[in-house]
Amino acid sequence: MHLVTRNRLHTLLVIITIAVTQSGCLGLVSNLLYTARGDLVPAEYEGLAEQRVAVIAVTDSSQYSDDIAARMVSREISQILSVEVEDIDVVREDEINDWRDNNSWDQVDFVTIGEGVKADKVVAVELTGLKLRDGATLYRGQVSATTTVYDIATGKREFRRHIDDYSYPITGGQYTSETTEPKFRRVFLHRLSGVLARYFHPYDFRDSVAGDAELLHL
Structure with a gap:
């Protein structure tokens, strides 16, 4: 070394x-x-630059209902990529929603959605086991997340990473008497989205050091 x-x-x-x-x-x-x-920690996958990209997040239940967590993660990651990735063209959320509504999308087929909204790539985020509480009185978010990039022209998977158990905060939590579930959900999904988006852009390691401090501002 x-x-x-x-x-x-x-x-x-x-x-x-x-x-x-x-x-x-x-x-x-x-x-x-x-x-x-x-130097900054480099992106693991750089293939989103100069591409039209659809970001699609799904949870265990979002295929069958309008799931707020899926919408928030899709929106957060889209916003980060639009700022951090050079010359990216992120497909608008309403375009994806309109396609899904008009085509009765009832199964996970990310390539078909990408074709429908004329994307070059799809960033697909699959969230399972999402929960916001650790017991009756403590907010502590947990989820498993698989992030995949599909190339629409070939239909092939170009990149995949899996986090088996993402927890925030890592230790402890926020008492239910100190905040509300919507506020905690916002912070938890914001942190999760930032972690997942880092696969695609360079980042400063310092950004991951003081994450728990956000709880002080709930």
Whole structure:
């Protein structure tokens, strides 16, 4: 391993070791990680640039009903990609909804939808086991997520990643007396969407360090 890379990793480990033994250190960790890091973390898949892309999220129940979680994740990822991916043309949400309504879409066939809205690629996000509570009094989101890119011209799968159990916050949670389910859902799905969108654009590692702090603003 290159000497500079080893030094950066050693510095990062020292920072985290010190930080986790102290309280109120989240801001310090975030700032120090900036000085220790190298370049941005690169995208795993770069094939969305200069393409017309439809983002479609589904949950266990969204094939049969208008599911708010599926809509929110589709919308969030679309917004992130439109900003972060060069010259991307994201298919509007209403175009996808109109096609589904007019064609009685009742099965998961992402390539057919992509053809229907004249997309070059489809980013398909399949969410299973979504829940927002850990017991009766604590909000803590959990879900499994599979993200797949389909090339519409060939009908082939070009990229796939699976997260078996995404949890937010990683530890603890938010008491139901401190916030509402819609507010917690918004934060949880926002965080999830950001994680899934990172497959397709470079990102700063610092962005993933202080995620739990968002709960303070619910």
